Amino acid sequence: xxxxxxxxxxxxxxxxxLTTHQRNSITMFLKFSGWGTxxxxxxxxxxxxxxxxxxxxxxxxxxxxGMVGATKHVIVMELDGDVTYSGMGPxxxxxxxxxxxxxxx
Numbered sequence: 001x002x003x004x005x006x007x008x009x010x011x012x013x014x015x016x017x018l019t020t021h022q023r024n025s026i027t028m029f030l031k032f033s034g035w036g037t038x039x040x041x042x043x044x045x046x047x048x049x050x051x052x053x054x055x056x057x058x059x060x061x062x063x064x065x066g067m068v069g070a071t072k073h074v075i076v077m078e079l080d081g082d083v084t085y086s087g088m089g090p091x092x093x094x095x096x097x098x099x100x101x102x103x104x105x
Contacts, residue, residue, distance in 0.1 A: 001036070002053070003079040003101065004060060006045040012073055018043070022068040029067060036100060040093035048100055 006026065008018045018026075026045065030037045036048035049055050057076040064074050085097070086105045098104065 001048040001100070002051060002055075003083065004047040004049060004055070004057065005075075005077045005079065006047065006060065006064065007075045008043045008068075009073045010043055015071055016073045018068055018072055022072065025067045026064055029063070036096075038093060038096050038100070040089050046097075046101065 008023065008026070010017045010019075010023065023042065027037070027039055030039075030045060030047055035050075038046040057078050060076045061074055064076070065072065068074070083101050084105050085101065087094075087097075094104070
């Protein structure tokens with residue numbers, strides 16, 4: 001599986017920030033694409049896309065910008081290799097992280 005990170009910034013105001021509706025459209029896009037998605041923080045999505053899928057960070061960003069508007073701040077990254085992480089958040093979200101992204105530090 002390939003790992004992608006999508007980040008937005010709701011705090012950037014109406015020109016560059018995303019509304020709840022716009023963030024929900026990103027979540028629905030990812031859900032209906034059938035990709036594994038972890039979305040326990042408001043402006044962050046961790047996504048698993050199968051090997052061989054033609055998705056790239058630039059294609060993903062353009063798709064998201066098409067949904068939420070071209071002025072909205074969005075960054076998409078693809079991770080390659082091992083991932084080490086540490087975090088605090090809703091306990092329900094961490095089993096998926098441990099299973100799909102590796103054990104926490």
